[in-house]
Amino acid sequence: MIVQIVILAMIAAFLGLRLYSVLGRRPERDEEPVRRRIEQPDPSANPQQPVSQRVVEGGANAARTRELAAPEPNTFDNRAEIGVRAIIAADRRFDLAQFLAGSKSAYRMILEAFWRADKEELQQLCDADVYEGFASAIDARVAAGETVDARLIRIDEARIIAASLEGMTARITVRFLADIASVTRDAEGTVIAGTLDDAVEARDVWTFRRDLTSRDPDWLLDETDEA
Numbered sequence: 507m508i509v510q511i512v513i514l515a516m517i518a519a520f521l522g523l524r525l526y527s528v529l530g531r532r533p534e535r536d537e538e539p540v541r542r543r544i545e546q547p548d549p550s551a552n553p554q555q556p557v558s559q560r561v562v563e564g565g566a567n568a569a570r571t572r573e574l575a576a577p578e579p580n581t582f583d584n585r586a587e588i589g590v591r592a593i594i595a596a597d598r599r600f601d602l603a604q605f606l607a608g609s610k611s612a613y614r615m616i617l618e619a620f621w622r623a624d625k626e627e628l629q630q631l632c633d634a635d636v637y638e639g640f641a642s643a644i645d646a647r648v649a650a651g652e653t654v655d656a657r658l659i660r661i662d663e664a665r666i667i668a669a670s671l672e673g674m675t676a677r678i679t680v681r682f683l684a685d686i687a688s689v690t691r692d693a694e695g696t697v698i699a700g701t702l703d704d705a706v707e708a709r710d711v712w713t714f715r716r717d718l719t720s721r722d723p724d725w726l727l728d729e730t731d732e733a
């Protein structure tokens with residue numbers, strides 16, 4: 507009986523150590539933290555080393571062998587390929603599939619922040635010009651006493667249609683095709699536009715920007731347009 511108790515205690519201790527090793531530790535250097543926005547990991551574990559030197563250390567062959575086939579097929583136009591390759595060469599940690607996933611999250615977050623008039627979150631996700639546009643629209647809506655109830659039903663497509671690198675500033679333009687249900691009510695609660703019973707297709711072209719030399723991993727919404 508005593509032997510069985512000792513064996514069970516040893517098994518429990520072993521399982522406890524295994525759980526701690528998985529749940530109670532910081533991510534290792536090669537592990538990726540969970541991200542909320544469009545972000546890329548820190549290009550190097552040594553932040554004091556110049557970015558240009560960190561890029562060159564990978565070698566020219568390393569940059570050329572980076573695969574663009576990681577994301578699903580047809581996720582970017584042919585005209586965007588040169589820009590995408592330039593960004594990959596300048597930032598060896600850039601991941602196209604991760605960027606596209608992050609762009610969808612950012613699209614949803616920005617739209618939802620706009621609908622609920624959350625200027626603080628919009629300011630964190632957009633550059634100054636785009637933020638001012640959203641803020642002005644929110645102010646006009648509030649002044650008119652109108653409220654918006656909207657829902658992003660689904661994103662049917664997120665496709666890169668342009669990409670460029672100017673100096674160390676990367677810009678990537680994504681075309682979103684999405685279904686949105688929206689209703690606008692006046693100060694008395696009367697519906698003046700839209701309906702929640704029928705989604706409308708939205709076609710948006712958003713450009714995201716990031717300084718590749720920055721320690722901040724987030725991409726900011728730099729420009730908005732309609733497809």
